[in-house]
Amino acid sequence: MSEEPVTRPVPARRRDTRLDAYAHNYAERTFGMTASAIRALFAVANRPEVVSLAGGMPNISDLPLDVVSSTLSDLVAERGTQAMQYGAGQGEPMIREQICEVMRLEAIQAHPDDVTVSVGSQQGLDLLTRIFCDPGDVVLCEAPSYVGALGVFRAYQCQVSHVAMDEHGLVPEALTEALAAHAAAGRRVKFLYTIPNFHNPAGVTQTLERRERIIEIAQAAGLLVVEDNPYGLLGFDGDPTPAIRSLDADNVVYLGSFSKTFAPGFRIGWVLAPHAVREKLVLAQESATLCPPVFSQFAISAYLSRHDWRGQIKQFREMYRERRDAMLAGLQTHMPAGTTWTRPTGGFFVWVRLPEGLDAQAMLPRAVSARVAYVPGNSFYADGLGSRHMRLSYCFPTPERIIEGTRRLGEVMAHEASLHETFGFLGSGAAGGPYEAPGANQS
Amino acid sequence: MSEEPVTRPVPARRRDTRLDAYAHNYAERTFGMTASAIRALFAVANRPEVVSLAGGMPNISDLPLDVVSSTLSDLVAERGTQAMQYGAGQGEPMIREQICEVMRLEAIQAHPDDVTVSVGSQQGLDLLTRIFCDPGDVVLCEAPSYVGALGVFRAYQCQVSHVAMDEHGLVPEALTEALAAHAAAGRRVKFLYTIPNFHNPAGVTQTLERRERIIEIAQAAGLLVVEDNPYGLLGFDGDPTPAIRSLDADNVVYLGSFSKTFAPGFRIGWVLAPHAVREKLVLAQESATLCPPVFSQFAISAYLSRHDWRGQIKQFREMYRERRDAMLAGLQTHMPAGTTWTRPTGGFFVWVRLPEGLDAQAMLPRAVSARVAYVPGNSFYADGLGSRHMRLSYCFPTPERIIEGTRRLGEVMAHEASLHETFGFLGSGAAGGPYEAPGANQS
Structure with missing residues (x-):
């Protein structure tokens, strides 16, 4: 696989065989526009068999x-x-x-x-x-x-x-x-x-x-x-x-x-x-x-x-709190040694730091094969750092699916870690770097 | 009045007495952003006593x-x-x-x-x-x-x-x-x-x-x-x-x-x-x-x-045609000699060329005083030309109001023309110029 699989633009359709006639006409800013990791992920992560811990979609099924x-x-x-x-x-x-x-x-x-x-x-x-x-x-x-x-x-x-x-x-x-x-x-x-x-x-x-x-x-x-x-x-x-x-x-x-x-x-x-x-x-x-x-x-x-929108927000809070609890419990149970993560007091996201030698971007295709998705940490840095981290979101799947997702993820990570022990560093790019996981709690 | 009354930004509220702390921080592109003539006009043209031939709002009252x-x-x-x-x-x-x-x-x-x-x-x-x-x-x-x-x-x-x-x-x-x-x-x-x-x-x-x-x-x-x-x-x-x-x-x-x-x-x-x-x-x-x-x-x-959206569009066409007809009839009746205009076969707008010596931008405040509004032609040029022209829209007012609007406008123009005959050129800026009214038909 390529060094940066998830940031490549989606390939053109086969029927477009001619080159881009306007390739030399775009503004300078356009050359910096590339498909985001999250966008490319949605295509696979939205398949029903995949537990997506990748997206930031709110769960609006409780709306009246x-x-x-x-x-x-x-x-x-x-x-x-x-x-x-x-x-x-x-x-x-x-x-x-x-x-x-x-x-x-x-x-x-x-x-x-x-x-x-x-x-x-x-x-x-x-x-x-x-x-x-x-x-x-x-x-x-x-x-x-x-x-x-x-x-x-x-x-x-x-x-x-x-x-x-x-x-x-x-x-x-x-x-x-x-x-x-x-x-x-x-x-x-x-x-x-x-x-x-x-x-x-x-x-x-x-x-x-x-x-x-x-x-x-x-x-x-x-x-x-x-x-x-x-x-x-x-x-x-x-x-x-x-x-x-x-x-x-x-x-x-x-x-x-x-x-x-x-x-x-x-x-x-x-x-x-x-x-x-x-x-x-x-x-x-x-x-x-x-x-x-x-x-x-x-x-x-x-x-x-x-509508009682304040009451509705209270209901959303309860629902997301339950999901956050499921994710923290799942991580506690299934993460391999050496993994750390944050404990959010609200919102949608947990930030996970992988054990030494693991690379979230390199691991992603294997995670998706194991039917779980996340966003690799380097998507959240302008400078290419962060690939030892990943973002897990608990906003959209049910608590049961969240726990199952962390279980699948734990298996993938344990397998990666054992490969790392046997063969050394598996990463694709710069792992770690000066920006460590903020406030990481040992699991 | 100022040379460019309609392109001035709306004045700040009285309670804001301090200067803009960020005046030196804006991007270069921001200095080119000014309130459009149409925006500034809406404030006055929306008063019920004014017949607005200025706006481009569609008449959606016939929607089901x-x-x-x-x-x-x-x-x-x-x-x-x-x-x-x-x-x-x-x-x-x-x-x-x-x-x-x-x-x-x-x-x-x-x-x-x-x-x-x-x-x-x-x-x-x-x-x-x-x-x-x-x-x-x-x-x-x-x-x-x-x-x-x-x-x-x-x-x-x-x-x-x-x-x-x-x-x-x-x-x-x-x-x-x-x-x-x-x-x-x-x-x-x-x-x-x-x-x-x-x-x-x-x-x-x-x-x-x-x-x-x-x-x-x-x-x-x-x-x-x-x-x-x-x-x-x-x-x-x-x-x-x-x-x-x-x-x-x-x-x-x-x-x-x-x-x-x-x-x-x-x-x-x-x-x-x-x-x-x-x-x-x-x-x-x-x-x-x-x-x-x-x-x-x-x-x-x-x-x-x-819905039968094709039928709905057909109904819109009939409604706008009737308004176009009202406007052309009103112009024919009420415009002073020397005025020319286009005869649209669809859409919302007529482009009017004023008699020599009249300036649409300079005349606008007097037109609004006479309870009729339009958009001066220079709004539609990047180079300041066009002030001998004005855009009249027939999309929103009823046919009766459109005819009344052209009547009021005709009076204002006739008065301006007589002042011009007595005192000479009344304009605020460059009138005419290389871009003449396209396809103007003599009234």
Whole structure:
């Protein structure tokens, strides 16, 4: 197999025998666009016999379909010509007010006028990067970081600079060092991108003290902080930690989403930004889409108005907690010696560090043959590191399937480990490296 | 009043007294982003006492809301967990098949695998420009051209080069000349952007012969043609003209939309592209949004399956034809001598050339005072020309309101013309210029 099997573009169909007539016409940024590991994986991982611990799809089977059905039926009958018409580039006023209500659960005080609706929070990050980043600009990210964010930064030709994490998330001293290093080299850092809650993929959460320290450092350096928080309301232990944005309204841009607390198919997220930034975001949104999906906004707004959405989120939390417990129990039972992993207190993901000598990317085809899938850790680094790690997600399969998945995975790993003992290192690339598994707990 | 009243950004709220802390941090492309004339206009033009001939909103009041309501209700009840989940970056297979069926009405033979779904065709153009254009690259556009396309090209820092039109649309000889001039100057032309049917804003349509000539020129020059066709099925006289894409599958990228044939609020358009280009588009879409709105795709797909959508489009055509007739009659009655305009055979827009000495941009505030709104012609040029023209749209107001709007407009123009006779030129900028009104008919 090739050194990088999962990042290759899907091959062209056989019927296309001619070369790409436009191969020499693409923009420079296009050469950095490659199919993500997660995308290539979906094709195999979606086969029913495979337990996929790879995807980040929420389990929405508990949603009250009868409520949604009657809500949409009434919406079309009563306000159909508004809901199906063009809307404001910034998003509809009503849902921007409700978004402020949602954010209050994480101690954020915000004005609806500072909210811009986006096509999922992914597009919020795309627009934000569009308005801030020229090619070569530096963006700071945790090590590891969200694969979709790394894709956006690559598309805008940014230089990603990873900052170390531990069991409490981003390490403040590492942030200070990174800022000093870039300043010394005369490089401009455009923003810090951070996922404070139930990190994707690392599964760790910043303490409040650490958030305060990070924002102090950012203020001193004039650094914009981009807080990406799709999972914040899906914590298993008590109230949410106050958002970084709740500590500083001027230096933080907050990205939110309905994809995990309601449903991703409507593609509605948002950006809360200081007013001047918000103005630019709206112009960028108008240029990109004219307006975000109006019907989706009306649909979510009506759902929030008519349904006990707080109760629904509570139910989601219970469901995901049960799955997290299943995964931790399965790992405890089935992982070979030398494996470590994080213990998330919310969200969807566990970050696993393999025993010495094992390589998650090289092992993936063998895991899929054994009917279990995951995402190799190097997908979450801009610099090729991380292949001794893997991300396991517990959000979508049932608890029974999760445990079965960890069992299959344990067998594959034990087999790999025995091969390693006999024949030495099996990896395809750089394993380990300076960024260790944050807050790994010995199994 | 200022020289460019309608392109100013909306002023910041009073409570924001501090300066923009990030003013020096934005990307270079962001400095080119300014509020569009149409956006600023909406605030005033939406007041009920104003007859707005400015907006391009389709009139969707004839849609069968009962059918849509029950379709969506059933969709959620039967396939809700699919329709509300994440989907494919390229778009859902079922709607891509139906899109091919829609395109067959314009003689396009296409494979669903070559279709990428976008957030309205606006986002299709955004993604296409993203994959093709580096800063400084040349894009050829008709003179005038769609304001939203010019905004995209500006956001990607392209250099727009206008090509003359006449009553049959883009002039082939002018295209040849433009290509030669850019080649001689060593500038790379990335593509030609053209709206062949019922042009926005010019209201003219390319004949089949002219389409053939344009594609010959493009083939000889290795030029990619981007065919933007939101209005193609809304013609008033017989069958649609075959699309440029129907003449050449390899050198044309086609942009389509459900915004005018169904409803814009779902934000679903598409790009039909040669396979290699499609691959890049999907990667760009994944980076921009993960996937286009899944629920919207299921909703439109279900509507197309359950409703006589061809009959619905026929009904839309009748409704818009009646409005076009009202506008042409109103112009005939109320325009002062020296005014000329195009006679669209479909779509939404009439392009009006003012009598000598009048300036559409300078006149706009006086028109709004007289309770009628339009879009000044310079919005449709990248180079500041066009202020002797204005775009009038007949899509949204009732026929009675359209006639009343032309009456009010005629009064304002007559008053301006008499002032001009007394005091001389009243304009704010360059009136006229090399790009005359295409195919103008004397009133």
